[in-house]
Amino acid sequence: MEIVRSGTDGIEWELAWQVPLYEQFHRHPELGLAEHQTSAAVAAQLAGWGFDVRQFGGTGVVGVLANGAGPGVLARADMDALPVTEATGANYASTTPGVMHACAHDMHVVALLGAAKYLSEHLHIWQGTYTVLFQPAEETAAGSQVMLDDGLAAGIPRPDVALAQHVMPTEAGTIGTTPGPVLSAGDSVRITVHGRGAHGSMPHKSVDPVVLAASIVLRLQTVVSRETTPGEFAVLTVGSVTAGATANIIPDRAELLLNLRTYSMEVRAAMMAAIERIVRGECIAAGCPQEPEFEYYDQYPLTSNDAQANARVTAAFTRTFGADAVYRTAPQTASEDFSRIPDAFGIPYVYWVVGSAPPETYRRAVANGTLDADIPANHSPSFLPAVDPTLGVATRAQAAAALAFLAGTV
Structure with missing residues (x-):
């Protein structure tokens, strides 16, 4: 049996049951809102440890463990896989064609289960209510809202703080925390502009949406460079432009797909207003016969850590893992939907990152300047966390963060 020990608090983690469960989840990944086997396995484990198990949104699972008067802590893990064909070569690789745990949600699940088991077996060291939430469909930004819509x-008991973590392709054995923005807000926009179709030999009878779309793409480049305050973060990407089907026909419409990333709700709102203003202005200039259409989708909220709660969790990590293992991470341009849950309760939250790349490999890649080539990133068909020490660290991190709030009442 492999045992990982913390150096300061006497907690011992037995990974003998965790590793096979992690490999089971990795072999049998399930896409968002279809996590039926995963959900059932999670619910069974929690029930066996004395949690009051409840389900929301179909496959979402919540376990509540009440242990006297005290604060409430909610800890969350996401469960869904991605539509990716695995290329890791692992002996526990996905057996589901075209579906893979390419973002370590399987490890998130098992780590939170490990923390849940530990707290259920050590009721004498903490007091309050520990709620663990296993969320579906993070990858489509739907799961947290589906659970909220289902009540x-x-x-569940109202928590006082919420916790979440994500395994990333940084050095295994390390944990990154930060106050304030840690993940960007993300928004995708589908814009349809309407022209007037005509034969290519009679362009004067058209309102050409291809030329219009090209003008819009160029003008949109000024939203960040000329309308965003220097020092503020913003990304605007035009990822797709679609119009027409043949060379000698001017089509009657064009579709543009945009993606936005921001660390500020004010910047986000200003960017959306600028996009709509530019598109409408270009359509007027082109003489479009119809107003443009805007559809916002795949919208992820900003993830911004509460400074006081983050400081408390960071101090707990430093005590548990040592100062050398804990660092201040830079905000990531990735996005996710966790923050909708604490926002619905009006409570602070902390979200941190756990490294997963073998230390020697990671350090060598940093020294050689080959991180992108040598360390597969999340969503890559080759992304595979180093189980040792990542799973043990992620498990202990969830428990240490929860006890930073719950143990204060003992």
Whole structure:
């Protein structure tokens, strides 16, 4: 049996049951809102440890463990896989064609289960209510809202703080925390502009949406460079432009797909207003016969850590893992939907990152300037966390963060 020990608090983690469970989840990944086997396995484990198990949003699972008067802590893990064909070569690789745990959600699940088991077996060291939440469909930005729409906020004890973590392709054995923005807000926009179709031999009878789309793409480049305050973060990407089907026909419409990333709700709102203003202005200039259409989708909220709660969790990590293992991470341009849950309760939250790349490999890649080539990133068909020490660290991190709030009342 492999045992990972913390150096300061006497906690011992037995990974003998965790590793096979992690490999089971990795072999049998399930896409968002279809995590039926994963959900059932999670619920069974929690029930066996004395948690009051409840389900929201179909496959979402919540376990509540009440242990006297005290604060409430909610800890969350996401469960869904991605539509990716695995290329890791692992002996526990996905057996589901075209589906893979390419973002370590399987490890998130098992780490939170490990923390849940530990707290259920050590009731004498903490007091309060520990709620663990296993969320579906993070990858489509749907899962947290689906659970909320199914009555989550009214259906569980109100927590005082929420916790979440994500395994990343940084050095295994390290944990990154930061106050304030840690993940960007993300928004995708589908814009349809309407022209007037005509034969290529009679362009004077058209309102050409291809030329219009090209003008819009060029003008959109000024939203960040000329309308965003220097020092503020913003990304605007035009990822797709679609118009027409043949060379000698001017089409009657064009579609543009945009993606935005921001660390500020004010900047986000200003960017959306600028995009709509530019598109409408270009359509007027082109003489479009119809107003443009805007559809916002795949919208992820900003993830911004509460400074006081983050300081408390960071101090707990430093005590548990040592100062050398804990660093201040830079905000990531990735996005996710966790923050909708604490926002629905009006409570602070902390979100941190756990490294997963073998230390020697990671350090060598940093020294050689080959990180992108040598360390597969999340969502890559080759992304595979080093189970040792990542799973043990992620498990202990969830427990240490929860006890930073719950143990204060003992």
